[in-house]
Amino acid sequence: MLARSLQRLARPGARLMSGAPGSEKIAMVGSGNFGSALVRILGANAQRHAVFDDEVRMYVYEEMIDGKPLTEIINTTHENVKYLKGAKFTPNVRAVPDLAEAVKGATMVCFCLPHQFLKPLMPTIKASVAPGAKCLSAIKGIDFDDNGVVLISDLLREGLNADVSVLMGANVANDMAHDQFCETTIGYKDEKNGELFRLAFDAPALKVGTVKDTVGVELCGALKNIVAIGAGFSDGLGYGGNTKAALIRIGLKEMIKFCKMFYPNAGIDDNTFLESCGVADLITTCFGGRNRKCAEAYAKANKTKSLEQIEAELLAGQKLQGTLTAKEVNHILKMKGLEHEFPFFTTVYKISYENAPFSALTETPYQ
Template identity: 45%
Template sequence: MASSTPKNKVCILGSGNWGSTAARIVGSNVTKLPAFDNDVKIWVYEEMVDGKKLTDIINTQHENVNCPKRHRCADAAEAVKGATHIIVVIPHQFIQNLLNTIHGHTLPNARAISNQGMTTMTQIIHRTLAIPVSCLSGANIANEIAEEKYCETTIGCSDPTRLSYGGLCSTSPTFSDVIGVEFCGALKNIVAVGAGFIDGLGLGNNTKAAIIRIGFLEMRRLAMHISELRHRDVITTCYGGRNRLLAEAFVKTGKPMHQLEQEMLNGQKLQGYLTAGEVFSYIDGCGVTDHFPLFTNIYQICYENRSPRSIFDGLNVDFSQDTLGTMAPL
């Protein structure tokens, strides 16, 4: 006898590298999970390509034959209609406008998960939609996940008993510290920009390892005063990914970040240098920039036309003792 319990429905907001990767993983996994409907809706930012709507092109030419019930649509409110699980994979600078569009169209018992991150994505989503929000973080490279290479993914969830993404997203550890997972997931992108500067300068792996180590210590120091989180992996992002790649090109070409973003990312957005601006504004407002020389140097290189070689200035900070005290909460 068929069960009368309604099935969970998934909606993915975003169709870039991560949105497409999520669609592939989730689209495959829902067919294996009896509690989920096989129909996965994906919101796509509509644009015209060669006189045709992007959604029409994707739906007719790039549908995965192994998962025929993934539907792309340009109406975000329609995409989230009836969804119990909402996966948010769009750059944080666009999130508020999208949330305003879907506000009032989500189920009251829906839950969301975000993979982005000083006001964090989860805070914005919860504040606007008033639904529980978890955070998914890597470090993961989207195209490697799409190729089904082994990786680990961390989910931050304030109430793990309500978390039902494990089988859906094929993830690994779960932490109760949502803001910590998200916050350090954003900070690692700044460190990756620094690693890219080192690659652009051609200074080798010893120097790069030193910058990553200092970056990790600054991440830890800042996280200790904002969150419970004490550890995040930054290695993958510093050796791969768009933040490192564009930072290397920034040094070699002398072109500004926003121009390289347009030339190299095919419409995608770079998070590292944007986050560097937000973090610097925060630590500068707290009067503690001297405690974060690497983050400060990366900001000045990106925004104040400092030489990439200035990344080494003032890096002899003593991290053995923490003298910051309590900093302003997010």
Template identity: 40%
Template structure:
């Protein structure tokens, strides 16, 4: 049997961490995987050097994961096609806004037998309707696509702190391959046959993390308040998934991709952090805060919040999801941060006997 060639598409902090996980396991399973892991790097100049060359010579992603040594079997390649040619496993770990162009460039150029995985926490809206990133990958590349989501803040995983992730994959054989590619003694994985819910939870929790950050930054309440926002947000996540994906499995919400990721993101993570500063510094735009705090990386939460709002508004369902609504309107400055809590205090949950 030929060995699986692996490409990680995206070299931000999480993409670099994922490349490390894969690189460790390609060496662990030499009869299954090609030992090299190819990392597509959007070329940038850092201190006068090309980022891809820095990674290949020092084994450090000095732009997005400074201070951490990556395995030397990771090969950084700044050309998308060269990074992906002949690959059997394509792992997408890049900002959602780049997916259409990346898929367009790879169309008709990937192996017909390839399999894909998305770790992108977001979704698109096409013709007013929700469209999963995995669906875009399947449609454009004509390959099956699973999803991996979980309570996996990059800084903790690169330090090898114990955590979990969830793989949503409806093909048992592919689940086994992905599990061997990414699981380690500190990064444990559960596989569930519920691709859509796993992927959606990864997107929706970012919006609730923004809500948690707004509460923290505005000092609108105690930990009691924040816990209430998280619980109500969790309910909205479940209701949104059930509304648009009728085959959603309730038990999936108790996996790492949902409840655990929601908790982790609401107390750590970039969406919560930036939202806290957003509440404290109303004179600054979201773009300015992203540039200052994220070294040019983009938040996925505000994009997801806008997409949720557009879908719900189109179907006249906005009022049934007060937290999703309030987060979007606050982040685009249609309502002041001081009014955020007023928008959620009469939540439909509280009218249920």
């Protein structure tokens, strides 16, 4: 029923009782590589679908590029020349350096920024968005507290008192920026909100699937980055496809085990692992993507360069997420005495941050 109503709404000019034209105001918190790729789609869809207000605001952590503010460059050239060069936004996308102004009155707030920057932004966001605003997180990462894992979507739910959907998938931003066909997965708790976000993101080159499983979708998005680091080490050591396939299989098993062990009652659906957010994202991230690339360079340099140095050299301001996630997951595993249950995640961590040699990648007894 709901899906049909929203399909009707998808036609320009269509109306829905609960969604008058222009009633949904979209904002994006984040303007990096993937954040910008998503905003490109949101901008086009805001023009396409009547329910969305025309303007899409994008919060930009301001920086100067060749003496000019990045926001000014984006608003005149319609291109994020630093993080998504060569791809144009529709003119209804407005880059805003002031966070409160960027999210003021927004009814649909999307989040896509490296998770380490999120927490300090939340009070301002809470004070500025429309009452009852719904949120969506495309952030791939996890946090932790004294009790163990904290999902980024839970941080948002708690900090903003809002319903939060998640979007994760096989989505290398630079490929999306050139409209190469791909899929993604939205995990929702509230079906109506999940469908609205699907409408906002679904596009000819981005097929959005929806599942009622936010936890499985989000954990897949975060944990696959650890596997990508292992895959990058494998590439850097000169191993071929057989080795990488073995590591992907082993990594996927640990991802599933982690999900089930830490969230036994969250309704994680086995089918989620077969969606774009699961096996597809795992494959793309172990072949393309920044985590694999940096891990390959780290292995090639045989640890003579630090991860920070490699991140700075190869990513031009983008952030390496997989090693940070490996560290955060290891912190939780250590705290719970569970390192031995996750030998692959532990090995990736120990090669990245401790003295473990690269040979541990293939010599550790995995299950």
